[in-house]
Amino acid sequence: MSALMKVTEGGFCTTVQDLGRFGCQAMAVPVCGVRDADALRLANRLVGNEEGMEGLDIIFSGPAFEVATDSVRIALAGAEVALEIEVPGAKKKRLIPAGESVRLERGTRFAVGSFSNSFCCVLAVEGGFAVEKILGSRCTCLAGKFGGFEGRRLQAGDSLPLELEGVVTRPERLLAGWFYRGGTDGSTMIRVVPGPQEEYFTAEAREIFYASRYTVTAQSNSMGLRLEGPALRHSSRGFNLVSDGIVTGSIQVPGNGMPIILFNDHQITGGYPKIATVISSDLSTLGRLGPGAEIFFKPLTAAAAEQVRRNHEHHFQQMCGQICEVQSSKEALALRLAACNLLN
Amino acid sequence: MAVPLALEFLSCGDTALCVQFGEVVDRDLCLRVVELKEAVSRAALPGVVETVPTYRSLLVHYNPLQTSAEELKDALAGLVEGGSNVEREVKRWLMPLCCDSEFAWDLADLSTQLQRSELEIRQILFDTELFIYMIGFTMGLLYFGDLPQFQQVSRRTSPRTKLAAGSVAVAQGSGVIYPVESPGGWNVIGNTAAPLFDVRRDPPSLFTPGDTIRFQAVGRVEHERIAEAVARGEYELQWEAGK
Numbered sequence: 001m002s003a004l005m006k007v008t009e010g011g012f013c014t015t016v017q018d019l020g021r022f023g024c025q026a027m028a029v030p031v032c033g034v035r036d037a038d039a040l041r042l043a044n045r046l047v048g049n050e051e052g053m054e055g056l057d058i059i060f061s062g063p064a065f066e067v068a069t070d071s072v073r074i075a076l077a078g079a080e081v082a083l084e085i086e087v088p089g090a091k092k093k094r095l096i097p098a099g100e101s102v103r104l105e106r107g108t109r110f111a112v113g114s115f116s117n118s119f120c121c122v123l124a125v126e127g128g129f130a131v132e133k134i135l136g137s138r139c140t141c142l143a144g145k146f147g148g149f150e151g152r153r154l155q156a157g158d159s160l161p162l163e164l165e166g167v168v169t170r171p172e173r174l175l176a177g178w179f180y181r182g183g184t185d186g187s188t189m190i191r192v193v194p195g196p197q198e199e200y201f202t203a204e205a206r207e208i209f210y211a212s213r214y215t216v217t218a219q220s221n222s223m224g225l226r227l228e229g230p231a232l233r234h235s236s237r238g239f240n241l242v243s244d245g246i247v248t249g250s251i252q253v254p255g256n257g258m259p260i261i262l263f264n265d266h267q268i269t270g271g272y273p274k275i276a277t278v279i280s281s282d283l284s285t286l287g288r289l290g291p292g293a294e295i296f297f298k299p300l301t302a303a304a305a306e307q308v309r310r311n312h313e314h315h316f317q318q319m320c321g322q323i324c325e326v327q328s329s330k331e332a333l334a335l336r337l338a339a340c341n342l343l344n
Numbered sequence: 345m346a347v348p349l350a351l352e353f354l355s356c357g358d359t360a361l362c363v364q365f366g367e368v369v370d371r372d373l374c375l376r377v378v379e380l381k382e383a384v385s386r387a388a389l390p391g392v393v394e395t396v397p398t399y400r401s402l403l404v405h406y407n408p409l410q411t412s413a414e415e416l417k418d419a420l421a422g423l424v425e426g427g428s429n430v431e432r433e434v435k436r437w438l439m440p441l442c443c444d445s446e447f448a449w450d451l452a453d454l455s456t457q458l459q460r461s462e463l464e465i466r467q468i469l470f471d472t473e474l475f476i477y478m479i480g481f482t483m484g485l486l487y488f489g490d491l492p493q494f495q496q497v498s499r500r501t502s503p504r505t506k507l508a509a510g511s512v513a514v515a516q517g518s519g520v521i522y523p524v525e526s527p528g529g530w531n532v533i534g535n536t537a538a539p540l541f542d543v544r545r546d547p548p549s550l551f552t553p554g555d556t557i558r559f560q561a562v563g564r565v566e567h568e569r570i571a572e573a574v575a576r577g578e579y580e581l582q583w584e585a586g587k
Contacts, residue, residue: 025396025405026381027541027549028484134543144483144524146543196354196362242369243480243487245396245403247360269398269480277357280408305358306408313409 003069003130003162008109010155011063016129016148018054020264021137028268031248032139032147035059035120035222035264035287038316039078043124045320046075046101046173054131054138054148055124060290062112062121063154067104070166073126075101075173078288079118085110099175100332101126103167119290127164142222143265171325174332176339187213187294190286192251192276193302200239200273201253205232209275210297214259218291222265225286227295231257232275243269249278249286261286279305281312351424353417354401358408359393361416363424364401369489369518374477376424377402378554382432383423389416397553399477399487434554436473436586441512441559442567443469443534450500450513450531457497466561468493469533474519474557484541484549486521488557503529510535512559523549534559537571538581550581 019040020033034040034057041051056063062081076083076098083102085094086109095113096102098121104110115121131138131149140148149160198206214229232253239255246252250262252272261278262270263286278286279300289295300308326332354362363380366373377397384395384404391411396403406416443451443466455462468491478487495517504527507513511522513530520530523541536559541549562570573579 022405023394024548025394026479027547028479028482029543029548030482135546135548141543144543193355193357196356196364242367242399243478244364244401245356245360245362245398247356247403247405249357267480267482268396269478274356277355277360279357280359302355302358302413306412309358309408 003165005072005125005160005162006066006068007063007154007156007158007160008066009062009064009111010153010158011058011112012060014056014058014063014154015140015142015152016054016131016160017057017139018137019052019139021135021139021141021147024135025268029135030141030143030265030268032141032222033137033264034122034139036078036118036122036284037287038284039120039122040124041316042099042175042320043075043077043122045323046077046099046175047073047124047126048101048173049124049126049128053124053128055122055128056154057120058112058123059120062114064109064111065160067106067108067110068159069106069162069164071103071105072162072164073101073103073167075099075124076112076121077124078121079115081115081121082113083110084113097336101172101174103169103172118288119293120288125162126167127162130161130163141265171327172332173323174326174335175319175323176335187296188285188289189298190282190295191279191298191300191305191308192249193279193305194276194299195274196244196277197241197273198275200234200237200241201275202233202235205234205257206275208232209259210299213294213296216289216291216293216295220291222263224263224266225261225289227259227261229258232259233257234273237273239273241271241273243271246270246274247277249280249283250274251276251278263287279308281305281309351421353413353420355413356403358413359406361404361406361413361420362401363404363420366400369399369477371475371477371490373400374475375554378432378552380420380424383426384420387419387423389419392416397478398480432554434556434586435552435583436556436558437551438560438582438584439536439538439557440562440567440570441469441534441536442562442564444564444567446564447508447511447535448533451533454494454497454514454531454533458494460493465533469514470559470561474559476551476553476555476557477518478553479549479551483526484523485526486523486540486549486551487518488520489518491517491519497531499529500531503527504532507532508535510537510540512536535567537562537567537574539574539579555583556586
């Protein structure tokens with residue numbers, strides 16, 4: 001028998017993603033991967049997967065499903081959002097907030113609720129999805145129309161194949177503190193390492209870049225976040241380079257002076273000067289930003305950025321150490337309230 | 345090698361380091377990049393995730409939990425010093441190219457621009473052993489040169505939204521081959537049915553910078569036959585060993 005999750009609503013853009021397809025960039029195969037890597041790693045920990053297993057990358061609005069296998073265990077992470085689970089015979093839905101795993105049985109219908117404090121969230125499923133591994137990864141490459149589920153976003157009517165037909169009953173896992181938050185409120189600081197082509201910009205442009213606020217525009221997608229703000233003038237060296245390598249987080253500035261932060265699905269090489277590169281620890285933060293979000297840049301040296309990343313990993317593991325097991329939904333609620341200082 | 349070496353290490357955040365050999369299009373410079381890629385691969389430096397060669401630089405992706413840019417700079421500088429003794433197998437690819445009017449959308453345009461006959465233009469393409477500079481942009485796009493006769497040809501002012509997979513196009517003394525259907529602004533002068541890029545093959549592209557291409561003229565019927573054989577997985581692109 002096949003293990004499936006039937007898609008009853010696809011959501012705005014829901015794709016199967018892992019931490020990215022590495023190793024083939026020299027052949028110009030884009031890395032892709034989940035927008036909020038921290039959220040995927042956490043959601044996987046909650047359902048008992050390896051941190052890097054594929055999950056669903058959910059952008060802007062949530063999909064809905066029906067369990068078409070004996071049972072599944074799922075968890076959300078990355079935003080203030082809840083699983084809305086239909087209970088047969090009851091009007092009220094059962095809500096499981098992000099940061100908590102839940103086991104659902106055959107026939108259960110559930111939806112990922114609305115979220116506004118992040119542009120995206122992640123749903124992990126115990127055991128992952130039974131989709132083809134291509135060049136070492138199960139992530140979807142939308143531009144290349146391959147990987148994940150048929151190389152595309154999910155839509156109503158799809159049947160998403162699962163690795164496991166059923167999962168055992170066991171205490172569910174919960175991260176009570178929820179001190180890992182998404183957030184698009186106010187201005188977000190994005191730390192960068194200057195370069196690799198700083199000298200292609202005037203001294204004034206470099207000053208403006210670090211002193212100004214930029215807005216993520218609606219023309220953004222998973223290939224790049226197009227920003228709007230004060231234009232950055234190129235120096236006498238112009239703005240055409242002989243093609244050079246690009247990383248996720250490269251901030252390239254074409255002739256119009258408006259920066260573009262290249263994101264997960266970015267092209268592998270490009271010919272525009274890059275003023276700075278977003279540090280790896282802030283890429284998840286960047287992934288959580290949607291159109292309208294305001295950001296500003298803070299420069300760090302590469303050595304400092306490497307240290308920030310090491311600290312980031314340390315904090316992440318510390319946070320995962322706070323995951324506890326709960327025997328009942330009552331206990332889960334008590335833990336959540338305690339974490340909010342509403343209950344001792 | 346004849347290239348005056350202006351080696352520079354450029355910061356690309358905390359997970360990549362760019363080793364820049366120069367800022368121009370030059371075969372020897374490109375070969376230095378390829379040599380370093382080979383040397384890095386053989387040295388199996390701890391923390392190196394993968395490397396991406398371009399016309400003039402090698403981008404070294406690394407894991408900052410396992411190494412650092414400072415550590416890598418030392419190791420890479422050492423490899424550049426001792427890197428020129430790498431024996432790399434160069435493949436001289438023989439690639440079928442169909443320049444029927446159905447595929448050569450911009451040949452007439454080019455003929456007007458260059459004041460040369462279409463036959464002459466085709467002849468230049470078939471008579472030149474072309475050098476692969478880079479697999480870049482996205483999905484195995486192949487960049488080749490050198491075609492100094494086409495130096496004055498600019499890209500189209502309005503790029504086409506859809507070019508067929510296998511399109512071969514030129515501009516500013518260089519050429520590209522589009523392995524998958526994509527938008528593009530170069531001047532299309534033919535189509536190859538050769539297997540160029542397939543993510544279900546590892547590696548997905550057959551080509552390496554430093555290899556060469558010689559186009560072989562094929563007619564419409566032969567082009568179709570090759571395309572069908574490729575689809576069945578029964579076509580092997582021919583190459584000769586070079587140096």
